[in-house]
Amino acid sequence: MANKRFDVTHVPGAATIAIVTFLALYIPVLILVVNAFNGSDTAGWWEGLSLRWFAAALDNAAFRSAALNSVIVALAAALLSTCLATAAALAVTRGRQIKGQGSIAVILNQPLLVPEIVFAIALMVVLAQVKQVTGYQGLGYLIAAHTTFCIPFAFLPIRARLSGMDLTLETASMDLYAGRFYTFRRVTLPLLLPGILAGFMLAFVISLDNVVVSSLVKSPGQETLPTYLMGELRRNLTSEIYAISALLLFASISIVAASWVITRTKQ
Amino acid sequence: MPRNPTAAANESAVMRAETRRRWSLALPALTVITLCSILPLGVMVAYSFMEAGQYGNVQWGFSLEGWRAVFLDRDFFDDSYIPATAHLTILARSILLALATTALTFVFGIPTAWFIATRPPATRAYWMFLITVPFWTNLLVRTIAIQEVIRADGTLNRLLLATGLIDEPLQMMFTNGAVLVGMTYVYLPLMVLPVYAAIEKFDFRLAEAAYDLHASRLYCLRRVVLPLMWPGIVAGSILVFIPALGAYVTPRLMGGGRAMMWGNLIDLQFGQGRNWPLGAALSITLTLVVVGAMVWYARRAAKGAETNG
Amino acid sequence: MKRTHTGTALAAGLTLLAQSATAEGNLNVYNFGLYTPPELLEKFSQEYDVEVTLTDFVANEEAIARIQAGGHGMDVIIVSGYFIPAYVDQGLLMESNPAGMENFHNIADQWKSIPTDPERKFTVPWVWGTTGVMVNRKVYDGDINTAAIFLDPPEELKGSINIVPSMNDMIDMTLSYIGAEPCTTDRESLSKARDLLLSAKENWASVDYPSFEKFINEDLSASVFWSGAAARVRGLNDGFAYGWPKDGYMKWMDNLAILADATNVENAKLFQNFVMQPENAALISNYTMYNNAITGSEAFMDPELISAPELAVPEELQGAAIEQTLCAPEAQDLYTRIWTELTR
Incomplete structure (x- = not known):
């Protein structure tokens, strides 16, 4: 830096507040993890390091089926919403303004404007009728619901990537008489990939996180990890809950770490 | 800028095709959101103007009771309206x-x-x-x-x-x-x-x-x-x-x-x-x-x- | 359910998804949380080769809202006695005629007919119990056979009392405490009850269906509570005791019914008959820690349960029981208004 007399990046107190914030964010989570490794029967009193609660959770069929449902729904919803959002982003970001472009963007972001509980109850009311008519009770409803609220989240990073992209490469490809699809597959898609990947991961996490919509839309016997955890919480606060929470925490750390590594290698 | 009528017509045909192509790209996402988010919200709007069923749900029939109850309550003794x-x-x-x-x-x-x-x-x-x-x-x-x-x-x-x-x-x-x-x-x-x-x-x-x-x-x-x-x-x-x-x-x-x-x-x-x-x-x-x-x-x-x- | 091994979790999931709609030999049970013994479902599942799925709800009101919305997918449901008319009036229950079932004779005479289902056309007994108060004796050791525990609490308990959001029970007990009749439409009495509840609210910590852990860990010291749930809490923290307010406590029965739009009707009927078997009724009692209505089940019940203080109402307090009812619409509307004001 050229000017040593005054370092504008140094604002007194900012560092202190920042450190306090980080501690405040992490200490509760650390306590939770420590509780998960506690061998004691009731939460609260330390009785030595133990993996028994993790074993209990993994041994629990209800937990396993909830975990499987969560993964299926999150994968399917992230995949679907990313595909839909990619197509939509291509429609509203490239080239000249088209008629109604503004309304497309508004509709795509509409799920963000509706409070979660309102979205969840409205969907529950409508799906109850659909379930009655079709008699189908499968995971499809959860996947459809999650896909809907994941679209705007997948859309954001894809659009950001797309609007920062240079058009000349595509134009060059088209000039060389490459077909529209070929150009998309060989030029646009590879350039867009980091955005798509970011969108997919965001959608996956948003889906995995959801409890309100899932609990109102799910059919009998269906649980996702968060709805299962919510139910367990209502029933009893055993150390198994800490173990499940810790597992979810490890899952998110791995996802962040993975996306971190991916974006770093891309650069 | 179009220089002659034919070019202008051409231009607008191209534009129309482009508009159609791009709308169809956005269409799947728009359909999902319309069906799963906008439509249910519309149902909620409709429900807010219906009568309450005795044990939940709604009954057919127009009523402003739902909206009235958001803002106005009835007095406990004489049933007159007071702010909710x-x-x-x-x-x-x-x-x-x-x-x-x-x-x-x-x-x-x-x-x-x-x-x-x-x-x-x-x-x-x-x-x-x-x-x-x-x-x-x-x-x-x-x-x-x-x-x-x-x-x-x-x-x-x-x-x-x-x-x-x-x-x-x-x-x-x-x-x-x-x-x-x-x-x-x-x-x-x-x-x-x-x-x-x-x-x-x-x-x-x-x-x-x-x-x-x-x-x-x-x-x-x-x-x-x-x-x-x-x-x-x-x-x-x-x-x-x-x-x-x-x-x-x-x-x-x-x-x-x-x-x-x-x-x-x-x-x-x-x-x-x-x-x-x-x-x-x-x-x-x-x-x-x-x-x-x-x-x-x-x-x-x-x-x-x-x-x- | 058939297991298909297709490699990826996604593919497996999608396959299951396609199959679950046509699965046969199922029974979907809808019940209050912590109210269905896993062993009971396992036993039924093995005996009749049926896959049983259990879904929890918190309150009768929540359950009926879900059932009414349609598309719920449930076959059998537990309904509190006073709530049966709400279901029957709307045609939500199936007339399965349990009175004609093989095990019906096992029901104790006093439970063969209940006011809301006099001929047992729809329901069979699940368990019965009382709603009273539960107090941590280490915190307060005065008289606990009174609704004053939550309406005019002693100093020691202030700030750590929980109220269950069971509107009718709460207002019935309050009306009874001030000497009025439950389900009254007398606005003077109702407003007196409302004022009492509003002033008592200052001393409450929460209005919730709390997890047992909140008592075991002593986050809360007292609550309006159910006899069996109180017995469970005492088993884990012996500081807690259960009391029956002498000014009025609730007595209720929960019942098992088949829903009108059940898809697995035969299995549902088998299940109704199944729970009237003494050893199965005992399983339910042992798990929920409430009394059942089946004669001969005592032989299969845990000895500690038979001697549990929570289940034996003292002689002198038996007259104070209030039978749980649903009030006439006018009173019900006033109840709701009091409740909204209370829980705002």
Whole structure:
């Protein structure tokens, strides 16, 4: 830096507040993890390091089926919403303004404007009728619901990537008489990939996180990890809950770490 | 610019084809959102104008009772109309708690974002990693974590008891304060990330230039740094305020049914309250407040960008 | 359910998804949380080769809202006695005629007919119990056979009392405490009850269906509570005791019914008959810690349960029981208004 007399990046107190914030964010989570490794029967009193609660959770069929449902729904919803959002982003970001472009963007972001509980109850009311008519009770409803609220989240990073992209490469490809699809597959898609990947991961996490919509839309016997955890919480606060929470925490750390590594290698 | 009529016709045909092609690209996403989000919301609007069934659900027939009940109550003795203080209290509490949450995340989030953005590039990524992990961690898990700290038998009380600062455990759960602490804890990363993104793009030489021109530190912060952070602050406030206003899980767990918020009131009407038209009207009201806040913010942001940028 | 091994979790999930709609030999049970013994479902599942799925709800009001919305997919449901008319009036229950079932004779005579299902056309007994108060004796050791525990609490309990959001029970007990009749439409009495509840609210910590852990960990010291749930809590923290307010406590029975739009009707009927078998009724009692209505089940019940203090109402307090009812619409509307004001 050229000017040593005054370092504008140094604002007194900012560092202190920042450190306090980080501690405040992490200490509760650390306590939770420590509780998960506690061998004691009731939460609260330390009785030595133990993996028994993790074993209990993994041994629990209800937990396993909830975990499987969560993964299926999150994968399917992230995949679907990313595909839909990619197509939509291509429609509203490239080239000249088209008629109604503004309304497309508004509709795509509409799920963000509706409070979660309102979205969840409205969907529950409508799906109850659909379930009655079709008699189908499968995971499809959860996947459809999650896909809907994941679209705007997948859309954001894809659009950001797309609007920062240079058009000349595509134009060059088209000039060389490459077909529209070929150009998309060989030029646009590879350039867009980091955005798509970011969108997919965001959608996956948003889906995995959801409890309100899932609990109102799910059919009998269906649980996702968060709805299962919510139910367990209502029933009893055993150390198994800490173990499940810790597992979810490890899952998110791995996802962040993975996306971190991916974006770093891309650069 | 078209030079002759044929070219113009050609041009508009091309444009039409382009419009059609791009609309069809967006169509699948638009269909899903229309069917699963806009249509159900429309059903809610319709339900808010129907009659309540005796045990929940709605009955066919137009009625303004749902909307009346949002704002007006009947007097207990003579059934005359009086303001629905119960609902209005909850609405006011929800807005105040959401605003307070936004303010608190602001107080802690801005310095944190600033701190991260001013680290050397090599270590900055690690700090970013640390702020991203809570953001990607399940909201329910984070609520459980903060609940563990402040409950009667929780970490904080034990610590205070052990140090002799208090003799009796403090009952911190089930209060407005508990809900506020919980929401601040879970929504904080939503403030830090966009503000960080705005600061990161910032060229600090600008501020130094201003300082060289004998601007005071405060003046420099206010006139140079703040405007540049502005878009990030607006985005962060929206990202915190909207979910906080409609929060359901955190107040449910930390408020214990006493410090109810708008979202819990809606849930109550569709469940135990058995008044779906009222629940629907409350839902539409909440949605309108959120959209209103969004529009207001967007206007302010645009204005801020005009005067400062 | 058939297991298909297709490699990826996604593919497996999608396959399951396609199959689940046509699965046969199922029974979907809808019940209050912590109210269905896993062993009971396992036993039924093995005996009749039926896959049983259990879904929880918190309150009758929540359950009926879900059932009414349609498309719920449930076959059998537990309904509190006073709530049966709400279901029957709307045609939500199937007339399965349990009175004609093989095990019906096992029901104790006093439960063969209940006011809301006098001929047992729809329901069979699940368990019965009382709603009273539960107090941590380490915190307060005065008289606990009174509704004053939550309406005019002693100093020691203030700030750590929980109220269950069971509107009718709460208002019935309050009306009874001030000497009025439950389900009254007398506005003077109702407003007196409302004022009492509003002033008592200052001393409550929460209005919720709390997890047992909150008592075991002593986050809360007292609550309006159910006899069996109180017995469970005492088993884990012996500081807690259960009391029956002498000014009026609730007595109720929960019942098992088949839903009108059940898809697995035969299995549902088998299940109704199944729970009237003494050893199965004992399983339910042992798990929920409530009394059942099946004669001969004592032989299969845990000895500690038979001697549990929570289940034996003292002689002198038996007259104070209030039978749980649903009030006439006018009173019900006033109840709801009091409740909304209370829980705002």
